[in-house]
Amino acid sequence: MSNSVGKKMATRITHAGRDPESNFGVVNPPVYHASTILKPTMAEHRASKEPGYTGYGYGRTGTPTSRSFEQAITEIYGAADTVVVSSGKAAMVVALLAVVKAGDHILVADSVYQPTRLFCSGFLANFGVETTYYDPTIGAEIESLIQDNTALIYTESPGSLTFELQDIPAIAKVAHAHDIPVLTDNTWGTAVYYDVFAHGVDIVIEAVTKYICGHSDVMMGVVVSNEKWADKVRQMAKDQGQCCGPDDLYLAQRGLRTMGARLVQNQANAITLAKWLEGRGEVKRVIHPALPSHPQHDLWKRDFTGSCGLFAFVLQDCDPVAVDAFIDGLEFFGLGASWGGYESLALPGNPGDIRTATEWTETGQLIRIHAGLEDTDDLIADLEAGFKRLTAIQEAK
Numbered sequence: 501m502s503n504s505v506g507k508k509m510a511t512r513i514t515h516a517g518r519d520p521e522s523n524f525g526v527v528n529p530p531v532y533h534a535s536t537i538l539k540p541t542m543a544e545h546r547a548s549k550e551p552g553y554t555g556y557g558y559g560r561t562g563t564p565t566s567r568s569f570e571q572a573i574t575e576i577y578g579a580a581d582t583v584v585v586s587s588g589k590a591a592m593v594v595a596l597l598a599v600v601k602a603g604d605h606i607l608v609a610d611s612v613y614q615p616t617r618l619f620c621s622g623f624l625a626n627f628g629v630e631t632t633y634y635d636p637t638i639g640a641e642i643e644s645l646i647q648d649n650t651a652l653i654y655t656e657s658p659g660s661l662t663f664e665l666q667d668i669p670a671i672a673k674v675a676h677a678h679d680i681p682v683l684t685d686n687t688w689g690t691a692v693y694y695d696v697f698a699h700g701v702d703i704v705i706e707a708v709t710k711y712i713c714g715h716s717d718v719m720m721g722v723v724v725s726n727e728k729w730a731d732k733v734r735q736m737a738k739d740q741g742q743c744c745g746p747d748d749l750y751l752a753q754r755g756l757r758t759m760g761a762r763l764v765q766n767q768a769n770a771i772t773l774a775k776w777l778e779g780r781g782e783v784k785r786v787i788h789p790a791l792p793s794h795p796q797h798d799l800w801k802r803d804f805t806g807s808c809g810l811f812a813f814v815l816q817d818c819d820p821v822a823v824d825a826f827i828d829g830l831e832f833f834g835l836g837a838s839w840g841g842y843e844s845l846a847l848p849g850n851p852g853d854i855r856t857a858t859e860w861t862e863t864g865q866l867i868r869i870h871a872g873l874e875d876t877d878d879l880i881a882d883l884e885a886g887f888k889r890l891t892a893i894q895e896a897k
């Protein structure tokens with residue numbers, strides 16, 4: 501079995517979790533379809549009930565297919581353990597429930613992925629957990645929001661839709677001084693561009709659905725933990741009966757092998773599009789952490805080693821019908837949720853509706869762009885034609 505720990509990222513992505521010698525030399529791990537897993541003897545059956553048993557007990561609690569994928573993600577993150585779950589959203593749920601109990605208070609960034617917010621304000625509130633949403637740019641001042649019963653700080657940097665960056669090392673320093681963990685949703689940065697454990701995070705959530713899988717055909721998530729939280733997180737995933745189908749696990753692991761190479765192109769294409777959009781009169785503002793125009797660009801430069809294909813821009817104020825015409829005629833940018841696949845997407849968002857600690861004051865329509873792997877000349881021509889449609893309607897008003 502290859503051990504890629506400590507090697508450079510591209511090498512880890514290529515080799516982590518694979519074991520050709522145990523599989524007749526076959527390069528990729530085999531796909532085991534399993535529920536029942538037979539034990540050869542009573543002695544082995546008894547051993548499988550003991551804590552710390554490392555064999556395979558039952559399909560739901562791990563197969564060679566799921567464990568090789570978990571091992572790969574653990575090595576890539578340089579973490580203690582990974583559990584694979586049924587979606588990125590499930591990863592968020594497992595991570596939060598592994599830490600909180602009734603009567604606790606939690607701190608959640610105002611810019612988090614909307615389903616995370618809905619889970620906190622809905623499910624967690626119903627079970628006696630109180631959430632305070634905080635300004636994502638708060639940094640070390642988060643200390644003033646910590647209460648005696650605060651159980652965790654939940655971060656996501658950059659934030660969904662609005663891309664505020666968080667000073668996670670500053671937040672982690674405060675959190676650890678109060679002996680509480682920092683959770684982060686690292687779906688944007690991925691292990692490739694944001695070494696979150698080195699920046700003080702304890703538990704990481706990543707939607708495998710996005711860049712790891714990378715082909716818009718699998719729903720999956722991972723929760724990646726440091727030593728301190730590994731057992732609690734694994735137990736919570738087990739308590740919830742979390743597991744994934746073997747064919748999806750195979751696709752996720754296959755996607756993983758090309759993630760580094762794909763991200764290089766997603767990143768380059770996104771920056772090309774973002775810079776082009778910055779020069780357009782129809783655009784009020786481009787929001788991309790890797791551009792110097794981003795308000796927390798310095799934090800991105802300090803903490804990240806790259807950027808992915810996802811960013812946003814805000815249109816000048818215009819008629820909603822003109823926005824519809826812009827989106828509806830796009831040839832290569834699909835209109836759909838999710839991202840991280842090989843294809844480009846354009847999705848309008850309304851961040852003003854989903855925040856309480858901060859205010860979203862932009863009046864123009866925000867459009868989130870996922871830069872896929874197409875040629876940027878064609879993508880730019882597509883956007884340019886869209887602006888022509890938008891302007892034609894706007895001028896006729």
Ligand SMILES: *Cc1c(COP(=O)(O)O)cnc(C)c1O
Pocket residue numbers: 587588589590613660685687688707708709710719720721838
């Ligand atoms: C998509 C997404 C998720 C959820 O992942 P699913 O696999 O779609 O459930 C979580 N966090 C972020 C930031 C996402 O973009």
